[in-house]
Structures are given as C-alpha cells and as structure tokens.
Amino acid sequence: MQTIVIAGGGVAGLELATRLGRDLGRRNKARIVLVDSAPTHFWKPLLHSVAAGTIDPSHYHVDLARQAIDNHFEFLCGEVVDIDRAGRTLKIRARLPHALGHESVLRYDRLVLSFGSVTNFFGVPGAETHCLSLDGVEQAEAFRRRFLRLCAATSGGAPRVNIVIVGAGPTGVELAADLRHTVDTLVRYRLNSLESPCQVRITIIERGPRLLPTLAPALSEAAARKLRELGIEIRTNTAVSAVTAEHVTTADGEVFPAAIAVWAAGVQGPAINTRLGIALNRNKQVLVDEQLRAVDDPFIHAMGDCSAMQVSDSTAMVPPSAQAARQQAIFLHRLLAGIERAAIPVFRYRDQGTLVSLGEYGAVGMLRQVIGDRYLNVQGAMAKAAYRVGYERYVMANLGPVRMFAQMLVRWARSRWLMPVKWH
Structure with missing residues (x-):
C-alpha cells in the first residue's frame, strides 16, 4: 500500500484525512497518516470567540485519536521537525507526555502539507x-x-x-x-x-x-x-x-x-516551510500548481493557509480562508483517491461568499447566488443563521449528521444553563 501522510490537522488536514480514511483506509487501499502537534482539532475561525470568552473551546474540540479510529486513518501526535525529500521521510518529535521529545521517522509516498499559517507582523518594530x-x-x-x-x-x-x-x-x-x-x-x-x-x-x-x-x-x-x-x-x-x-x-x-x-493584520506560512528547500512566495507559503503540487516536487502537495496558488484567469490568489481550505481538501481527496476522472485534474476555487459575525449583535456578509455569479448581500438574522450553518456543515462533513445534531443540542442546553461568557 502507498502511504499518504498529511502534516497538519487543521481545517483542510482533518477533512482530507477523514475523507481518505473513509474511502481508501477503510478498504485497505492506502495507509493514511495524520500528524499534528496537538491532540485535538479546533475550528480556527472561532478563535476570536475563545479569546473573548463567549465560547468554551472544550465544547468544540474534535479528538483526533477518536476521529482516526472512527474513520480508518492513523494519528500521530507530534511535531514535524524535518523533511527529507530525497528519501521521502519525515522526522517527527513526539508531543504526548509518555514519549515527550522522542523522535521517529515516517516514510511517505505522498505528502500533503497542511500546516496552516501564523501571524505576519510585516516587520513592524515591536x-x-x-x-x-x-x-x-x-x-x-x-x-x-x-x-x-x-x-x-x-x-x-x-x-x-x-x-x-x-x-x-x-x-x-x-x-x-x-x-x-x-x-x-x-x-x-x-x-x-x-x-x-x-x-x-x-x-x-x-x-x-x-x-x-x-x-x-x-x-x-x-x-x-x-x-x-x-x-x-x-x-x-x-x-x-x-x-x-x-x-x-x-x-x-x-x-x-x-x-x-x-x-490581526495578516498571515504567513510557518517557519518549517523555509526548511523544506522548495519554492515559496514572499509570505513563506508553498507555491503550488493547479493540482496543488509543490511546483518543484511532484510528491508533495500543499493546501490551506500554508500554500499559495493563483486563481486561474485572475491576478488574485486563493484566499487564506476556511472555505478555500475545505475546497482544496475535497479536491485532493478526489485526486489521491482516483475519483477525479478529468484527463488533467485542475483545482478551481469558487468563492461562495464571506460572512462576518458580530457576535450577539448580528452578522453581515455576501452569499453567492445559486444561479449565476452574482452575490446577495445579507445582514441581521439571515446572515447570522448562514454563519452558523457554515460551521455545522463543516462539523457534519467530519463527524456525520448524528454527532453534529447531538453537539448542537448539547451546546444549546449549555447556553441555557451556563453563564454567557467564560469568566474564570
């Protein structure tokens, strides 16, 4: 079996590992391995609510070890410290308490980089x-x-x-x-x-x-x-x-x-990108082609915020957003699982719109209309409902409809019984 390693369990990494596990891992057609330094996954677009204390992150975590067992892939809790492109291996430093600091080597046939991004301070002093x-x-x-x-x-x-x-x-x-x-x-x-x-x-x-x-x-x-x-x-x-x-x-x-x-003024690729010896843009993001392959290594793919790909027929780049990351994960699943039947598979980003939450005070945003390429401006209750639906669709893709509805019910009950903010 070929080994597909996904480095990074963020929005794109988790969804790709889950989809490949359900498809290839379940039928023993490939070994799927997800590597992340954290034992749990959190939906990054909600970090502002954690900072303000309006949600408790423990109520929104996905346990990666449980997700792996349920969806037929392997999970390694560790930090990728080096990648040997010639030998197609990763050096991983364990992060679990019982093996903290222990280093191991993992071989790959295909490597998918999904490290996410870090804050870009643009060199502003201090x-x-x-x-x-x-x-x-x-x-x-x-x-x-x-x-x-x-x-x-x-x-x-x-x-x-x-x-x-x-x-x-x-x-x-x-x-x-x-x-x-x-x-x-x-x-x-x-x-x-x-x-x-x-x-x-x-x-x-x-x-x-x-x-x-x-x-x-x-x-x-x-x-x-x-x-x-x-x-x-x-x-x-x-x-x-x-x-x-x-x-x-x-x-x-x-x-x-x-x-x-x-x-909160910008993002760039993580420091490990600079140690790979592959082409990056000025924001330290991996440059990829239309199959999301690193432009100078056909065995490495990159997706999400750690990568950069120009939108076809446009000078714009695929934005560092959750919806772009999810679209790339779905495309790579089809490509790596052999589902994509096009002679030359090409990733096409489709902007579905943008929604911005104002917390308890509503939301604003634009949604792509079902027919045509025009956008519908939305505000108030409609925008707030669409914002919540976007998150629940992501949960359902990874956990399934039953667990999604169960989590919705639990969160609703907690919102009625607990304090509106996490104040201690």
Whole structure:
C-alpha cells in the first residue's frame, strides 16, 4: 500500500484525512497518516470567540485519536521537525507526555502539507514582541486570561482598559464585537470590579480605507456603523509604525495607549516551510500548481493557509480562508483517491461568499447566488443563521449528521444553563 501522510490537522488536514480514511483506509487501499502537534482539532475561525470568552473551546474540540479510529486513518501526535525529500521521510518529535521529545521517522509516498499559517507582523518594530495574536487555542486563552485580569484590576477611579486591535478583517472585527459583549456581561452580572462598560475602550486600527475590504462597501459601512454604536472606535487609513509594551504608534505620530495590543493584520506560512528547500512566495507559503503540487516536487502537495496558488484567469490568489481550505481538501481527496476522472485534474476555487459575525449583535456578509455569479448581500438574522450553518456543515462533513445534531443540542442546553461568557 502507498502511504499518504498529511502534516497538519487543521481545517483542510482533518477533512482530507477523514475523507481518505473513509474511502481508501477503510478498504485497505492506502495507509493514511495524520500528524499534528496537538491532540485535538479546533475550528480556527472561532478563535476570536475563545479569546473573548463567549465560547468554551472544550465544547468544540474534535479528538483526533477518536476521529482516526472512527474513520480508518492513523494519528500521530507530534511535531514535524524535518523533511527529507530525497528519501521521502519525515522526522517527527513526539508531543504526548509518555514519549515527550522522542523522535521517529515516517516514510511517505505522498505528502500533503497542511500546516496552516501564523501571524505576519510585516516587520513592524515591536509588533511581534508586544502584540498578542490568535494563531491557536492556547494564544486565544492567554488573551482571555490577561483581559479578565485587567478588568478585575479596574475599579471606580482606575484608568480605562485600552484594547487596540490592528487589522479590520474578519478576525479583528469579530473579536471587537465579542469583546464588547463580554464586557457588557461582566458588568451586568457583577463578575468583577468593572462598574461600567465605558471602562473598557476598544479601538480598531486599519491601514486601508474601510473595514472588511472583501465585502461590498455598503456592508462594510453597516458593520462599522454597528461597531460605533457599541462604542468601538474605528481608525481607517491609519498605518501602525511601532508597538511598545504600553502603546501603539501610527505612521502619522498618533499614540494609542494599549494595555493589550492584538495583531490581526495578516498571515504567513510557518517557519518549517523555509526548511523544506522548495519554492515559496514572499509570505513563506508553498507555491503550488493547479493540482496543488509543490511546483518543484511532484510528491508533495500543499493546501490551506500554508500554500499559495493563483486563481486561474485572475491576478488574485486563493484566499487564506476556511472555505478555500475545505475546497482544496475535497479536491485532493478526489485526486489521491482516483475519483477525479478529468484527463488533467485542475483545482478551481469558487468563492461562495464571506460572512462576518458580530457576535450577539448580528452578522453581515455576501452569499453567492445559486444561479449565476452574482452575490446577495445579507445582514441581521439571515446572515447570522448562514454563519452558523457554515460551521455545522463543516462539523457534519467530519463527524456525520448524528454527532453534529447531538453537539448542537448539547451546546444549546449549555447556553441555557451556563453563564454567557467564560469568566474564570
């Protein structure tokens, strides 16, 4: 049997391993191995809600070992430290407590890189040192704990807690809205020493001319108007030039006090990409062809945020988004399983639209119409429902309809019995 190794259990990696396991692994037609440094998977687009404490990540985890058993693939909990392309092997350092640090070698016939991405600080002085980012659950939880400590230390005459978010894409906007809901909840339930929501000041700084540049201008304005109604300050056409432990400084010399600065302004490939000796773009992402193969190694595929592929007939690139990652996983499943019957299989990205959650205050977005290539602008309850459906469709693809509905029921019950935010 050939061995297909998937390095990275993110959105794309988990779905590809699950689909290949159900297809090839179940019939012993191939050995499917998923390698990830974490024992569980979390839907990355929800990290802003973990940071704000509006969801408990333990209620959304997928246990990778259980997923592997249920879907006929193998799971190795370890970190990929090196790849020998000539010998087609990976060196893996174990992350489980009983074998921590132990290194092993895994041979592959096909390797699929799905490492995801890390924050791109664009060389701004002090940004990497002093800004928090939301690359994983641990970082999101670190933000939440620090935020709660600052709120607990704020009393009647104390200075305000200043939160500065750099970047007005979906992550920055969603984090700001969820944080405002958390502050309102802390004050309402008297969960700490905050006496008024006004004691927490949230500012979004965006280099471009408007929030959410991938949405229609009318939707961007609607989101901006809603955030301002919530007391969130928005500064567009403003570039950050430096960050210190207490301040964020802009290119025009303006200084924003920042008890916490969050960088949500861009992504790049992880450091391991630079050690592979294969072609990368300037953001350290693996350059792939239309079959998602590394342009200089036919035995390596790459998908998701760690890869870069230009959209056919366009100067645009496939965006680093969950929907793009899922489409690439589905394509690679068909390619590697021999289901794709085209003479020359080619990946075609189809933009289904973009939805941005404003937490308890609604959602905005664009959805591709069923017929034609036009988009439908949506807001309010319809957008919020579509946002939730997008997540549940992903859960169903990996866990099946029964477990998806069971999880929905459990989350609904918890939302009625537990506190609205994770406050301790």
